[in-house]
Amino acid sequence: xxxGVGWDAPERRGGISSGVSIAVARRDRLPVRxxxxxxxxxxxxxxxxxxxxAELLDRFFESGRAFLGxxxxxxxxxxxxxxxxxxxxxxxxxxxxxxxxxxxxxPEIIEQQVEETRRLTDRPFALNLITIAxxxxxxxxxxxxxxxxxVVFAGGFPKEPEIRFAKETGAxxxxxASTKSIADRMxxxxxxxxxxxxxxxxxxxxxxxxxxxxxxxxxxxxxxxxVFVAGGVATGRMCAHLFLMGxxxxxxGTVFAVSEESCAHDAFKMKFVRANARxxxxxxxxxxxxPVVAVRALRNAGLEDFGRLQLDLIRRLDAGEIHRxxxxxxVEEYWMxxxxxxxxxxxxxxxxxxxxxxxxxxxRIRPVREIVGTFVRExxxxxxxxxxxxxxxxx
Ligand SMILES: Cc1cc2nc3c(=O)[nH]c(=O)nc-3n(C[C@H](O)[C@H](O)[C@H](O)COP(=O)(O)O)c2cc1C
Numbered sequence: 001x002x003x004g005v006g007w008d009a010p011e012r013r014g015g016i017s018s019g020v021s022i023a024v025a026r027r028d029r030l031p032v033r034x035x036x037x038x039x040x041x042x043x044x045x046x047x048x049x050x051x052x053x054a055e056l057l058d059r060f061f062e063s064g065r066a067f068l069g070x071x072x073x074x075x076x077x078x079x080x081x082x083x084x085x086x087x088x089x090x091x092x093x094x095x096x097x098x099x100x101x102x103x104x105x106x107p108e109i110i111e112q113q114v115e116e117t118r119r120l121t122d123r124p125f126a127l128n129l130i131t132i133a134x135x136x137x138x139x140x141x142x143x144x145x146x147x148x149x150x151v152v153f154a155g156g157f158p159k160e161p162e163i164r165f166a167k168e169t170g171a172x173x174x175x176x177a178s179t180k181s182i183a184d185r186m187x188x189x190x191x192x193x194x195x196x197x198x199x200x201x202x203x204x205x206x207x208x209x210x211x212x213x214x215x216x217x218x219x220x221x222x223x224x225x226x227v228f229v230a231g232g233v234a235t236g237r238m239c240a241h242l243f244l245m246g247x248x249x250x251x252x253g254t255v256f257a258v259s260e261e262s263c264a265h266d267a268f269k270m271k272f273v274r275a276n277a278r279x280x281x282x283x284x285x286x287x288x289x290x291p292v293v294a295v296r297a298l299r300n301a302g303l304e305d306f307g308r309l310q311l312d313l314i315r316r317l318d319a320g321e322i323h324r325x326x327x328x329x330x331v332e333e334y335w336m337x338x339x340x341x342x343x344x345x346x347x348x349x350x351x352x353x354x355x356x357x358x359x360x361x362x363x364r365i366r367p368v369r370e371i372v373g374t375f376v377r378e379x380x381x382x383x384x385x386x387x388x389x390x391x392x393x394x395x
Contacts, residue, residue: 047373053380056387060240064249067172067193067226069124069149071095073249074239074375075228076256076368077195078102078128078152079203079354081343082264085113087368089120090261094372097249098256099126099152104133107142114146126150126174131158143169150174152195155204157182160189167192174228178206180216193226195251200232202254202356205282205296214245222246234361236378243379244386254280254356260367265346269365271298271353277360287314289324290331298353305350306334 049057064073076083076091078099091098100117102110110127117125127148129139132155143151143166151171153163158175166173167190175191177183183194196217198210208216210231218227226248233239234255242250257264258272279299284307285292292310297303313330316322335352342351366374 047376049377049380050384052387053384056383057376057380060243060383063226064228064247067248068097070097072372072376073097073228074372075099075195075230075249075251077230077251077253078126078154079253079257080104080130081340082257082262083128084263085117085120086263087256087259087261088117088125090259090368091256091372092121092123092125094369096372097123097125099128099150102127102129102133102135102139104130104135105139106135107138110139110142111146114148124149126152128152128154129158130155131162132156140165143171152176153191154195157185158189163190177217178213179208180213180220182206183217183221187221187225191225193228193248194221195228195230197229197251198231199282199294199296200357201230202257202280202296202359203354205231205294207282207294214242218246222248232357234358236375236380237382239375240379240382240386244383252358254358255362255371256368257355258362258365259371260365264343267346267348268342268351268353271300271348272355272359272362273364275355275359277357280355280357280359284310286310287317289317290314290328292331295335295352295354296356298355298359300349300351300353302338302350302352309334 061073065071072095074096076087076096076098078101080101080103083099083101085100088098088100100113114127127146129136129151131153140162147169148171151166152174154176163173163175172192173190174193174195175186176195176197177186178197178199183196186194194217196213197206198213199205199207200210210229214229218229221227227246228249228251229242229247230251233242233250233252239250254272256262258269262269275298280296281299281303282294282296283292283303287310290310290313310331313322313327317324317327338350338352339354341347342353345351
């Protein structure tokens with residue numbers, strides 16, 4: 001089966017130093033100010049946080065920082081057509097981490113994009129490969145030349161030799177997991193870390209909520225392997241709680257798709273700004289004879305038409321007017337190029353407006369640096385609040 005959304009247009013693809021300890025380690029790089037007798041650390045994401053918050057952030061960021069080699073273990077997940085060198089570099093230069101989206105781009109375009117990203121930032125970033133993209137094999141073959149520090153496999157399960165191959169190029173490998181069995185399999189195959197993604201997320205999704213996955217997977221493996229969690233997150237306060245639960249980092253997509261640096265069409269961004277959480281729905285499947293890969297996107301005319309197409313095909317299947325294979329092909333073809341139409345051309349009526357339920361928390365277009373800085377401040381504030389609440393009352 002070929003799942004076309006967004007991968008079918010090869011012509012274009014393209015301490016913090018929150019922390020006291022890190023601030024001390026890198027005093028040469030990080031200005032430290034004093035205010036009203038209280039030390040304020042100015043982070044490399046230009047985020048001042050108090051020293052108590054800084055200490056807590058240092059503690060909870062430790063494993064994610066060590067694994068990713070960044071100051072702030074927040075990840076901007078790859079978004080086909082959106083995650084280009086400019087966005088990736090903006091996120092990395094703000095102290096966080098990002099993945100370049102390979103989509104279905106031919107290897108020469110990916111090579112150019114990696115070079116361009118390296119020109120824009122000297123920080124580490126990942127390449128995101130979609131295992132079911134038609135160009136996947138040729139993209140994988142490119143890895144030894146690129147010598148990237150991180151590779152993320154998405155869109156299906158990579159095979160064990162593919163993970164090994166990526167690791168042999170010197171990369172750390174992260175694999176998506178949307179169920180416990182997938183997570184177990186990816187770890188067995190040698191993944192260095194897991195991106196645990198709940199059904200609340202934007203783009204291709206599974207069917208299990210992040211709340212359940214946290215209990216089934218994060219709580220089981222967080223001591224053994226870094227687990228980055230994703231899906232429906234768009235506030236620093238929530239991120240703080242996910243770190244407390246054991247996450248090594250938090251991945252977000254929707255909130256960065258609406259950033260100033262995102263190349264998405266203004267009409268696409270404005271749809272996000274105006275949308276409510278409940279507008280981001282998972283593609284319906286009406287009949288097991290016509291399997292549909294679930295994609296979470298904003299409801300629009302294209303999605304309504306897709307429902308009508310399926311109902312019509314089911315009627316024709318029942319009447320013996322169409323073969324199953326031909327009907328399935330029509331289902332698969334429907335979304336071909338649809339993400340590009342929405343992101344690049346601004347066709348918000350018929351294109352695919354992939355978005356997580358977190359869209360309900362996004363109401364402004366902001367620069368990446370401000371987004372990352374706000375997350376850091378909110379996390380610091382929440383961790384400080386909780387640590388004070390947990391302290392025994394003064395006698
Ligand atoms: C427009 C869009 C395109 C996406 N494309 C990809 C992709 O190409 N590869 C991938 O691994 N994930 C993709 N995702 C998922 C994101 O990387 C991320 O995991 C997800 O957005 C997290 O959930 P959130 O949207 O609630 O923040 C996409 C998400 C969006 C919103």
